[in-house]
């Protein structure tokens with residue numbers, strides 16, 4: 379089933395002096411079952427784009443197709459609840475959405491809204507919390523007593539507990555510590571691989587794109603500047619640099635080594651592999 | 665939410681924007697008093713003409729003014745209905761079933777509506793053409809005489825400016841939290857009564873939490889930069905009354921006097 383944009387534009391504050399066209403004729407189809415990164419500068423329209431996926435924002439022009447729903451500009455769609463259950467959206471800084479007395483209650487809020495029984499919701503909430511790395515001891519605490527990173531995990535669990543088919547994440551790891559970031563990214567990758575969830579993730583971190591994602595969408599000034607597989611995107615640094623993006627450290631190192639006369643094959647993706655390759659060539663000479 | 669324009673500053677370059685905030689505030693007060701003088705339709709015609717002139721000069725579009733009045737429409741309709749039941753003077757205009765509508769009711773309501781419209785137009789002229797910061801400076805200066813008898817002019821001005829400063833932020837925050845909760849299956853529009861309650865709770869609680877958080881942050885930031893309310897402070901921007909500012913004040917007061925004259929003698 380499609381997750382696609384057809385000639386979609388979005389205008390904020392129409393008819394006021396603050397009118398702004400944040401999306402401009404976007405044509406884009408996300409591939410199901412894959413993990414796609416959406417990148418681009420601040421203000422390029424990434425958040426605006428992804429909020430169309432569960433109809434929080436409606437297109438000013440064009441059509442958005444998500445699973446079995448079709449949302450066309452000008453219509454007022456009804457009964458969006460099912461779509462919101464199918465497409466779980468996690469916002470930039472989601473910790474602001476916590477409101478219940480306890481973490482467990484807050485995480486079960488989503489599933490209950492979608493009709494799960496009290497018991498079922500609790501079960502799912504517990505599962506989601508453990509997945510996100512929050513142990514049993516936090517279940518009965520007030521969300522306000524958690525640290526920033528723990529709040530983030532609770533908020534992410536709140537959406538995972540809904541068990542959506544498509545998971546949309548808007549900069550989910552901004553402000554997390556490096557280890558927390560890695561844990562979260564691995565979790566998303568697992569959900570993608572094992573549970574077969576389509577994942578769309580907005581990020582500024584090229585290392586994350588490089589390590590975890592299958593495809594890349596580059597946004598620039600409200601338009602799609604590029605959409606390709608991660609392999610193509612990072613094949614050499616020219617693609618990145620052409621779009622004004624600093625490639626990941628490992629790609630830059632490979633480039634520098636190539637320039638210095640080493641023969642580095644394209645498949646090299648980790649520092650260990652790179653070290654081995656360089657060592658071999660040095661030994662051959664020595 | 666994005667279309668909420670009441671009290672918003674609109675950055676344009678016009679003679680009205682350039683006026684001294686104190687002159688504008690005093691002029692606005694004079695006009696507001698003028699509205700409440702029962703000067704009949706002639707008086708209101710003069711006031712309307714004056715306000716329209718100011719709007720033209722300020723380069724604000726009339727659609728903008730219209731938008732800022734929209735939130736009041738509901739109130740006006742409500743007033744009209746109430747008045748129809750209560751006021752029974754003048755002749756009967758129409759009778760619907762047991763209820764008759766009297767000409768007095770219609771006139772009375774029209775008076776109130778005209779006053780409301782004028783009030784909104786005048787205050788919008790002030791808030792849309794004056795930066796919140798300038799407004800505070802103006803209020804502070806105007807309150808200076810009162811500070812001798814213990815009215816904390818500076819603090820009041822600071823309170824007002826902070827409150828104004830936070831309105832757009834809170835609106836944005838509300839939209840954001842609403843979207844986040846909608847993503848979790850909250851239905852802000854449809855749904856049963858009990859669901860509505862839980863929907864409102866899921867909005868209000870995080871909104872309060874973040875408002876307190878912001879207030880805290882701001883207080884800390886101000887203290888960290890050495891702000892102490894009672895202390896004497898110098899100003900980056902020094903207000904100065906020019907010819908046009910005095911003319912504005914005089915003009916508005918002349919208008920007030922004119923309305924009183926009309927009320928008395930016409």
Ligand SMILES: Nc1ncnc2c1ncn2[C@@H]1O[C@H](COP(=O)(O)OP(=O)(O)OP(=O)(O)O)[C@@H](O)[C@H]1O
Nearest residue numbers: 390391398400418419420421422423424425426427
């Ligand atoms: N509610 C709004 N009203 C008016 N303009 C808006 C609104 N929200 C966003 N914009 C504008 O639309 C543009 C795109 O915003 P968007 O939030 O999609 O950017 P982004 O790519 O997610 O940026 P970031 O990386 O900083 O999150 C920006 O220029 C922004 O100023």
Ligand SMILES: [Mg+2]
Nearest residue numbers: 424425470548
């Ligand atoms: Mg964003």
